[in-house]
Amino acid sequence: MSTGVSNFVIRWINLLTMFVAVGVIGFGVWISTHHDGCRKSLTLPVLGLGAVIFVISVVGFLGAQKNNSILLWMYLIILFLILLGILVFTVLAFIITNNATGHNVAGLRFKEYRLQDYNKWFRNELNNTHNWKRLRSCLVKSDDCNNLSKRYKTLKQYKSAKLTPIEAGCCRPPSQCGYPAVNASYYDLSFHPISPIEDCKLYRNSKATKCYNCDSCKAAVAEYMKTEWRVVAIFNVVLFVVLFVIYFVGCCARRNAESSRSKF
Numbered sequence: 001m002s003t004g005v006s007n008f009v010i011r012w013i014n015l016l017t018m019f020v021a022v023g024v025i026g027f028g029v030w031i032s033t034h035h036d037g038c039r040k041s042l043t044l045p046v047l048g049l050g051a052v053i054f055v056i057s058v059v060g061f062l063g064a065q066k067n068n069s070i071l072l073w074m075y076l077i078i079l080f081l082i083l084l085g086i087l088v089f090t091v092l093a094f095i096i097t098n099n100a101t102g103h104n105v106a107g108l109r110f111k112e113y114r115l116q117d118y119n120k121w122f123r124n125e126l127n128n129t130h131n132w133k134r135l136r137s138c139l140v141k142s143d144d145c146n147n148l149s150k151r152y153k154t155l156k157q158y159k160s161a162k163l164t165p166i167e168a169g170c171c172r173p174p175s176q177c178g179y180p181a182v183n184a185s186y187y188d189l190s191f192h193p194i195s196p197i198e199d200c201k202l203y204r205n206s207k208a209t210k211c212y213n214c215d216s217c218k219a220a221v222a223e224y225m226k227t228e229w230r231v232v233a234i235f236n237v238v239l240f241v242v243l244f245v246i247y248f249v250g251c252c253a254r255r256n257a258e259s260s261r262s263k264f
Contacts, residue, residue: 014060024050072254093233113219145171149185158184169220173203
């Protein structure tokens with residue numbers, strides 16, 4: 001690839017990613033203006049990501065613009081580390097999410113989930129008191145459980161509903177408890193639970209309690225995280241291919257820059 005072509009491609013790609021970085025930083029600032037603690041927790045990671053993209057883009061752009069082999073070397077080293085990080089994260093994501101599945105329950109259209117079925121890393125993270133306290137507060141503030149009674153007016157509608165993992169694991173007691181459902185948000189807890197599992201004792205009809213302290217709720221969050229991680233892992237595969245092509249073009253630009261210097 002000629003010097004002009006490789007430098008042109010690197011220059012314009014990094015100019016584009018600079019604008020993307022500014023957009024990411026702007027999004028981080030927008031998140032920080034919300035009073036929702038769950039959203040605010042994303043502020044620093046988003047701002048950090050935007051800052052990293054911007055710095056890398058500036059180094060790559062200046063290296064291509066000035067045909068500077070030192071800046072291009074720096075750009076390629078940083079890009080290589082990013083490629084390595086993406087590769088490691090993607091492999092780990094597929095390994096961690098390669099197990100666990102929901103359990104079918106007779107008479108229900110949705111599955112229930114058990115924490116012990118998930119990877120040890122997931123279990124450790126969710127059993128960590130600090131982590132779960134933060135996640136639990138987000139679940140309580142969400143409308144997942146509060147909207148059930150609005151969406152399903154009758155018990156028949158509720159029993160035939162296809163609930164999400166969070167709705168199935170956090171908003172209701174596990175089916176093996178045997179509590180009769182009165183409506184979509186209330187269970188008759190006067191019945192003695194059929195199963196001795198701890199979740200049956202922890203469930204309450206209160207909006208602030210529900211089954212948010214249950215292992216079934218943690219398992220539902222693990223299922224949600226597993227699905228999200230799979231999506232991110234697939235996206236990372238595509239991103240890896242794109243960045244590898246950019247890395248290859250950058251190598252050409254760096255080699256051409258060194259060749260140009262050796263002529264003088």
